[in-house]
Amino acid sequence: MPTKDRQRQLARAKLERQMARRAAAAKRRRQTQAAVGAGIALLLVVVGAVFLVVNLSGDDDKDTTTEAASGPTCTYQKADSSTGKVKDVGQPPTSNIPDTGTRTVTMTTSVGAIQFTLDQANAPCTSNSLAFLIGKKFYDKTSCHRMTTSGIFVLQCGDPFGDGTGGPAYRYGTENLPTNQHPPYPAGTIAMAKSSEEISVGSQFFIVYKDIPEEALGAEYTVVGKVTKGLDLVEKVAAKGVEGSTGDGKPKQAVNITTVTVSPAAS
Incomplete structure (x- = not known):
């Protein structure tokens, strides 16, 4: 039978072995946790890199798309029989429309x-249409078919x-309706x-050759430009009156259009 000193030695040795095993187990746990932590960190780095690349690429695509779609998009619908007689010269472009500055029509x-x-800045789709028609010589050899001299003061052309x-x-x-302009025309x-x-x-x-009272013509018609030369010529035609007695008809002095040209769009 072992003595008390021997029993104490055996107990201490057993305790030391237990402590050694616990220390080894703790070390293994720490190593495992460190490995897992490193793996998670690496995964986060990879995910972050992918996220950054995707988002940067997305922004680039977005910017490119925005640039490609710069300017207004205009919609022109095919005319049907209810709109009257048609002279078909095609349709204007509907994208990449100039929307700054002005062009001059002669x-x-x-x-x-x-x-x-x-006025390309305020009426881009209308300016685009007129420039297209002018380029197709749509208005050449036509006449201004209508003049009004009572209440509304206009010479109408373009048919x-x-x-x-x-x-x-x-x-x-x-x-570009002149809702905030008085008179509107x-x-x-x-x-x-x-x-x-x-x-x-x-x-x-x-x-328009004379200010039109607001009560005579509301702001329902697109304003596309302004006369810079020759308004006095229209005033002289109006002074000669219209056919008939209503103040609305064909001008007594014919206004025949020989040619119409438009200056190039600013680049």
Whole structure:
């Protein structure tokens, strides 16, 4: 039978072995946790890198798309039989539309040259349409078919058939309505004619030669430009009156358009 000293030695040795095993187990746990932690950290780094690359690529794509789609997008609808007679020269482009600055239109007519601007900044789709039609010589060898001399003071042009019933093979909506201008249509204004239909703007436009009272003509017609030369010629035509007695008809002095040109769009 072992002595008490021997029993104490054996107990201490047993305790030391237990402590050694516990220390070894703790070391293994720490090593495992360290390995797992390193793996998680590496995974987070990889995920973060992928996230950064994807988002940077997404921003680049977004910026490229934005640049490619810069400028307004215009919608031109095909004209049907209800819109009147059609002269088909195609349709204007609908994207990458110039939307800054102005262009100058020059009409050579039987009464002299008339010039006006196209306001690309405020009426880009209308300016785009007019420039397209001018480029197709749509207005060449046409006449201004209507003049009004009572309440509303305009010379209306742009019908290829010369009777107020015609236009291109498309129609579009209004823009740049003069809702905050009083009167909405002062002398020198170039505005687009239309019917009561929402999508009915075509090729016909009118030249305002005298301020139109607001109660006579509301702000329902697109303002596309302003006369810069030749308004006095229109005033002289108006002074000679219109056919008939209503103050609304064909001008007594014919206004025949020989050619229409437009300056290039600014690059």
